[in-house]
Amino acid sequence: xxxxxxxxxxxxxxxxxxxxxxxxxxxxxxxxxxxxxxxxxxxxxxxxxxxxxxxxxxxxxxxxxxxxxxxxxxxxxxxxxxxxxxxxxxxxxxxxxxxxxxxxxxxxxxxxxxxxxxxxxxxxxxxxxxxxxxxxxxxxxxxxxxxxxxxxxxxxxxxxxxxxxxxxxxxxxxxxxxxxxxxxxxxxxxxxxxxxxxxxxxxxxxxxxxxxxxxxxxxxxxxxxxxxx
Numbered sequence: 001x002x003x004x005x006x007x008x009x010x011x012x013x014x015x016x017x018x019x020x021x022x023x024x025x026x027x028x029x030x031x032x033x034x035x036x037x038x039x040x041x042x043x044x045x046x047x048x049x050x051x052x053x054x055x056x057x058x059x060x061x062x063x064x065x066x067x068x069x070x071x072x073x074x075x076x077x078x079x080x081x082x083x084x085x086x087x088x089x090x091x092x093x094x095x096x097x098x099x100x101x102x103x104x105x106x107x108x109x110x111x112x113x114x115x116x117x118x119x120x121x122x123x124x125x126x127x128x129x130x131x132x133x134x135x136x137x138x139x140x141x142x143x144x145x146x147x148x149x150x151x152x153x154x155x156x157x158x159x160x161x162x163x164x165x166x167x168x169x170x171x172x173x174x175x176x177x178x179x180x181x182x183x184x185x186x187x188x189x190x191x192x193x194x195x196x197x198x199x200x201x202x203x204x205x206x207x208x209x210x211x212x213x214x215x216x217x218x219x220x221x222x223x224x225x226x227x228x229x
Contacts, residue, residue, distance in 0.1 A: 004073060005215045011070050012211030015204055018062035025055035029103065033135075039121070039128050042110035049107045053100045060100065064093030067150070073216060074154075077161040081153055088150035095142030102135030144183040151176035151200060162220040168207060175200030 029052035032041045042049055067089025074082035106128055113124045155172035158164050182196035 004218070004221055007069055007073055008211040008215035011066055012208040014062045014066045014069065015208035015211075018059045018066070019201070019204060019208075021055045021058040021062065025052045025059065028052035028055070033103070033106075033132065038132070039106075039110040039113055039124060042107050043114040046107065046111070049103065053103050053107075056096055056103075057100045060093040060096035063096070063147075064090045070154075073163065073221065074157055074161075076221065077163075078157055081157050085150055085153045085157070088146050088153065092142045092146035092150065095138045095146060098138040099135045099142065102131045102138065106131040106135070140183075144180075148176055148180050148183070151179070163216045164207065164210060168203070168210060172200065172203045172207060175203045 028048050032038060032045055032049060032052075035041045067086035071082050071086045074085060109124060109127055109131065113121065151172060155169045155176060158169035159166055159173060163169075178196040179200050182193055185193055
């Protein structure tokens with residue numbers, strides 16, 4: 001098995017790992033963080049908060065790993081775009097890590113509130129609101145900006161280089177564009193807007209399985225790029 005084949009398998013596994021870890025983390029954390037009494041919920045569900053945060057951290061490491069692992073393959077076709085993709089994925093990982101730090105700080109705050117016997121909660125509520133907002137903002141930039149930009153770069157470069165079938169990379173590019181539309185329209189609370197998440201979510205899993213089973217097209221890898229843009 002050559003290095004490019006190994007890279008494809010690792011990248012595919014990392015895509016699946018990131019998606020599964022993120023999904024499970026959100027399932028565990030969202031009911032607590034979105035509750036009206038989130039500080040009480042957090043203090044009463046310490047293990048759930050820790051496990052959910054750990055899963056989001058796994059996602060952060062996995063997405064950064066994707067950018068690093070696939071860089072040597074992509075740079076053969078465009079050094080600048082490959083670097084941009086790796087940078088965007090690393091930034092995404094950093095932002096998700098900031099989100100985890102905010103969540104764990106919120107947990108510490110909730111535990112302190114519980115130990116104090118739930119006195120006047122104005123201070124705790126204010127600090128908790130700030131932590132929630134900081135975590136949400138980091139997550140928003142990680143997903144709406146870093147992830148979306150990285151997906152556009154990756155699928156554009158895959159389409160141009162033919163490292164995978166063009167129907168697959170074209171699907172990913174359109175899915176990433178639709179995700180951007182989702183975030184642009186989100187303030188308008190349009191019904192069923194969440195369906196715009198589906199194309200890129202499905203494409204990433206098909207892409208991951210493709211890399212694990214078939215890998216990159218060896219002919220495309222060996223083809224000299226026409227430029228460095």
